Amino acid sequence: MGKESKRECQPCTGCCDGWVQMVIGGVPVYPGSPCPHSTGSGCDDYENRPQDPCGNFNCGWILPDSPLPEWMKPSSARVIVILNQLIWNGRPVELAVPMGRRIPPRALDWLKRFSERQLRPLMYTEQILDGGRFSREQQVFGYGPPEFQQDLLRWQREGKRLW
Secondary structure, eight states: OOOOOOOOOOTOOEEETSSSEEETTTTTEEETTTTTTTTTSSSSSSGGGGGGIIIIIOOOTTSSTOSOOGGHHHHHEEEEEEEEEEEEEEEEEEEEEESSOOOOOOOHHHHHHHHHHHHHHHEEEEEETTTTTEEEEEEEEESSOHHHHHHHHHHHTTTTTOO
């Protein structure tokens, strides 16, 4: 039995580049507005990064025993997957966010097949362009049972924060 190597973030900086929207030290981070500590190849103050959101963020690809295949590293597959983002009817729901405008077809197809096999609904987003630049707004899609998709639409109408 071979020893599995631990997956490493570097050189991926997708979460720091703003694809996963967050606030770092009062500074909004979103597509087109990366974390002020991002060097493009890492964090210039990693040892002092805030616990929330940085230390608490769990990229699905890097988690121990991740179900995501090696080729789904965000910097390669151009998608960040957050496993167990929320629970719907007792089932974990995954969230997939593109590193770019849309999730590439190969990655989205894999995620949909995973959703079907594991009976885990999927939320995924597409970046909205405004005047040729990425907006802070994203279009959200649901994949899974029709009831999940209806609930997702209702949550959006109600303004429920999904992540």
